[in-house]
Amino acid sequence: MTERYDADDASRTGRADEPAEPQDPSSTWGLERVVQGGADELERAAESALRPRSLSDFVGQPVVRDQLSLVLQAALARGGPPDHVLLSGPPGLGKTTLAMIIAAELGVSLRVTSGPAIQHAGDLAAVLSSLAEGEVLFIDEIHRLARPAEELLYVAMEDFRVDIIVGKGAGASAIPLSLPRFTAVGATTRAGLLPAPLRDRFGFTGHLDFYDAADLERVLTRSARLLGTDLHPAAAAEIASRSRGTPRIANRLLRRVRDWADVRGDGTLDLDAAQAALAVYEVDDRGLDRLDRAVLRALCLRFGGGPVGLTTLAVTVGEEPETVETVAEPFLVREGLIARSPRGRVATAAAWVHLGLTPSESGSSAVDLSGTTRL
Numbered sequence: 001m002t003e004r005y006d007a008d009d010a011s012r013t014g015r016a017d018e019p020a021e022p023q024d025p026s027s028t029w030g031l032e033r034v035v036q037g038g039a040d041e042l043e044r045a046a047e048s049a050l051r052p053r054s055l056s057d058f059v060g061q062p063v064v065r066d067q068l069s070l071v072l073q074a075a076l077a078r079g080g081p082p083d084h085v086l087l088s089g090p091p092g093l094g095k096t097t098l099a100m101i102i103a104a105e106l107g108v109s110l111r112v113t114s115g116p117a118i119q120h121a122g123d124l125a126a127v128l129s130s131l132a133e134g135e136v137l138f139i140d141e142i143h144r145l146a147r148p149a150e151e152l153l154y155v156a157m158e159d160f161r162v163d164i165i166v167g168k169g170a171g172a173s174a175i176p177l178s179l180p181r182f183t184a185v186g187a188t189t190r191a192g193l194l195p196a197p198l199r200d201r202f203g204f205t206g207h208l209d210f211y212d213a214a215d216l217e218r219v220l221t222r223s224a225r226l227l228g229t230d231l232h233p234a235a236a237a238e239i240a241s242r243s244r245g246t247p248r249i250a251n252r253l254l255r256r257v258r259d260w261a262d263v264r265g266d267g268t269l270d271l272d273a274a275q276a277a278l279a280v281y282e283v284d285d286r287g288l289d290r291l292d293r294a295v296l297r298a299l300c301l302r303f304g305g306g307p308v309g310l311t312t313l314a315v316t317v318g319e320e321p322e323t324v325e326t327v328a329e330p331f332l333v334r335e336g337l338i339a340r341s342p343r344g345r346v347a348t349a350a351a352w353v354h355l356g357l358t359p360s361e362s363g364s365s366a367v368d369l370s371g372t373t374r375l
């Protein structure tokens with residue numbers, strides 16, 4: 001159910017207990033979509049070598065880092081466990097990394113489990129009752145916990161107790177079992193799905209935001225150093241600008257650039273290598289890949305900028321609606337290239353500019369700068 005890691009164990013590799021990522025809907029675009037925020041099992045293993053191990057090593061996110069540092073320092077000074085911590089934010093921004101850092105900073109070991117791995121309340125009761133005093137229990141994808149387990153967790157987090165139900169029906173009785181004081185660290189990409197009672201039991205919530213280019217450059221420079229390569233500043237800037245504000249994507253692109261430099265270049269990670277490698281992987285200067293551009297092109301050229309329904313748009317690019325909605329659209333909306341309107345998806349002026357088109361080319365001028373349709 002869970003694995004135990006010592007805080008100072010830098011060789012953490014096994015993650016067998018963690019469930020596979022939710023089915024990757026981008027699969028028809030090739031096994032590896034180089035700019036997706038999520039990661040598969042193999043990549044997660046590769047990532048562990050690049051994870052910062054302490055708060056001071058954790059790049060960016062100054063607000064969360066500062067707040068968390070206070071929570072942890074206060075707990076250390078008091079000699080007890082800190083409040084339970086909830087970390088929310090899109091994939092690849094550092095939630096798992098921070099959970100591991102929390103345990104490391106507290107000098108305790110980390111137990112890892114996840115919402116989908118806990119099928120029954122009893123599974124969670126078993127995990128909780130095997131915790132040692134002060135340990136950190138990391139519950140990844142906590143929004144996917146089953147309801148009975150969730151209810152058990154409420155009591156465990158608040159009163160450090162689980163009620164073991166013995167027997168069935170009218171004869172059933174609850175035997176309270178007290179738990180050691182532990183710290184729950186929950187991670188979720190969907191904080192909105194957490195029921196309020198669960199959310200309220202976390203004394204501290206850290207929301208991770210996308211990273212700016214300067215922070216991503218620092219992530220890249222640090223990763224290159226750990227990989228034993230010399231990344232030129234111009235190459236770092238180039239990769240950072242195409243990484244969608246996400247350290248995981250930055251690290252992945254760095255590995256692809258290193259591949260290119262080793263195989264087709266002279267091993268130097270300079271601007272030329274970065275541009276050539278990213279051209280091979282069809283990641284453009286804003287971090288859009290083939291699927292993103294196909295969606296934009298369909299929207300602009302086939303539908304005159306929209307509005308067009310999600311299903312129609314998906315069929316046009318030969319994809320499932322879910323793929324377009326969960327894989328391409330969030331970034332396109334965030335970048336201001338697509339807007340959602342009650343009548344469907346609309347290309348913004350920026351989308352036309354990005355494709356090197358003008359709205360009039362398709363005979364439509366129904367899109368204005370704000371991305372809303374003029375009726």
Ligand SMILES: Nc1ncnc2c1ncn2[C@@H]1O[C@H](COP(=O)(O)OP(=O)(O)OP(=O)(O)O)[C@@H](O)[C@H]1O
Nearest residue numbers: 047050051058059091092093094095096097247248
């Ligand atoms: N602030 C950071 N500084 C340096 N590297 C980072 C930072 N945040 C994340 N990374 C790197 O990005 C990778 C992904 O981070 P992590 O696994 O913590 O993301 P996550 O938020 O847990 O994603 P998911 O929601 O998919 O589980 C890690 O390997 C780590 O090396």
Ligand SMILES: [Mg+2]
Nearest residue numbers: 095096140187
């Ligand atoms: Mg994670």
